Amino acid sequence: MTTVKSGRLLVVGGYGAVGATVAAALVDWFPGRVVVAGRDAARALRLGGVRVDVTDPDGFRRTLDGLGDVAVVVMCVEPPDAGIAHACFERGVHLVDIGATRRLLDGVAELDGLAAAGGATAVLSVGVAPGLTNLLARRAHEAVGGAERIDLTVLLGAGERHGADAVRWTVEGLAEPATARPLRVELPGHGPRTAYPFPFSDQHTLPRTLGTVQVTTRLCLDSGPLTGTLFALRRAARHPAVRQALTAVLRRVHAGGDGFAVRADARRGDLHAAYALTGRAQSRVTGLVAAYVTRELLTGSLPVGVHHIEGLAALARLPEALAEHGVALQRLGGPPEG
Structure with a gap:
């Protein structure tokens, strides 16, 4: 009982x-x-x-x-x-x-x-990221018997209405320097997408909890043009005035759907395992x-x-x-x- x-x-x-x-x-x-x-x-x-x-x-x-x-x-x-x-x-x-x-x-x-x-x-x-990304990462990590490298990809729906704090957090993250290269990834229900390095906390947590040295999380939106525009502004977003303006714009623009997808790829030598989750309304x-x-x-x-x-x-x-x-x-x- x-x-x-x-x-x-x-x-x-x-x-x-x-x-x-x-x-x-x-x-x-x-x-x-x-x-x-x-x-x-x-x-x-x-x-x-x-x-x-x-x-x-x-x-x-x-x-x-x-x-x-x-x-x-x-x-x-x-x-x-x-x-x-x-x-x-x-x-x-x-x-x-x-x-x-x-x-x-x-x-x-x-x-x-x-x-x-x-x-x-x-x-x-x-949550979704971090959260479901962490769980998928562990599953893929165990599938290859201990990953040497984990790549996490997060696709968010640009049409979903997020709270002010979530939008502000995204813009602040955009302003941080990239630590890896973009990656072309196949996401179920969304096809191939280019995802860009983004400072989700999971990539800092997982090296400690899983012992995997290299973990990178990347982000894209369901709107390809909006994704490209957003990350083209990465350098400009280091300026507070630009971040403030971008936050205001993103709170008003909803050019996309509310679907999301997360994917975890783990690699050890020639071994590769991948898992994905898809759904609607990330919040x-x-x-x-x-x-x-x-x-x-x-x-x-x-x-x-x-x-x-x-x-x-x-x-x-x-x-x-x-x-x-x-x-x-x-x-x-x-x-x-x-």
């Missing part, structure tokens, strides 16, 4: 594009236990939730203490540092974090000892990944401490679980399985 951990589920940013999906799924699974939180007090209160500001860790502590019985915090917005994680761990509160910034993830990982001492579990790299699927991880945390036996999603065996089959939500897993090639 499964023992379900008691306590409330605090979904921070629970009225946003990702958070609303998280909250809806968790309400179905754990009725009466979900509390929506966010900086917009009116929106949070309208949903029966509470106001929180992730830039104010002391205020967040007061919120946790006021609610009194929070089991897990699901972070659907990105705080400026690891202060919120610290507030959770010192109270023994579990954390599921969709954050995608390397600096933030590294800061939370440094609190592993505090989390373990308080009996808390934190799961990082939760919705990110929310579903976070919800499934939260459910496993509450109903399973995940170890205490801070873990990236690919380091938890109980989450290895998450891509298959998403099939009922229109996410398709494909094995594109590699040595015989099993």
Whole structure:
């Protein structure tokens, strides 16, 4: 018989594009236990939730203490540092974090000892990229018996309406210097695409968790012309004024669909294995990944401490679980399985 951990589920940013999906799924699974939180007090209160500001860790502590019985915090917005994680761990509160910034993830990982001492579990790299990319990378890595090189490719739908923070994060990433060359990749449902190096956090996490020396993540959009235009502006985007203007334009332009695809290629010598996932509405699927991880945390036996999603065996089959939500897993090639 499964023992379900008691306590409330605090979904921070629970009225946003990702958070609303998280909250809806968790309400179905754990009725009466979900509390929506966010900086917009009116929106949070309208949903029966509470106001929180992730830039104010002391205020967040007061919120946790006021609610009194929070089991897990699901972070659907990105705080400026690891202060919120610290507030959770010192109270023994579990954390599921969709954050995608390397600096933030590294800061939370440094609190592993505090989390373990308080009996808390934190799961990082939760979403599509990072997240599903990490899980596919591990699968391909194991298929070749330990990869020497992993290439990850992410295609996002230019027609999907992303939140302001997501657009700003993308433009900031565009401004970082490229560390590898573009790559022509076949993506199921989208054909051959040119993808460009992009600073997703998975390429920094996976060398530590998998031991693979060379990991590169590349990005493209479902609109080829928009992809080319965007990356042609990479050098110009180093200037703050250009980034500000580009952010404003991308929030208004929706020239494409809402389909996405991720692909992981692992190579060791002559061995090559590749897996891909395709679906629609990347924000919705990110929310579903976070919800499934939260459910496993509450109903399973995940170890205490801070873990990236690919380091938890109980989450290895998450891509298959998403099939009922229109996410398709494909094995594109590699040595015989099993």
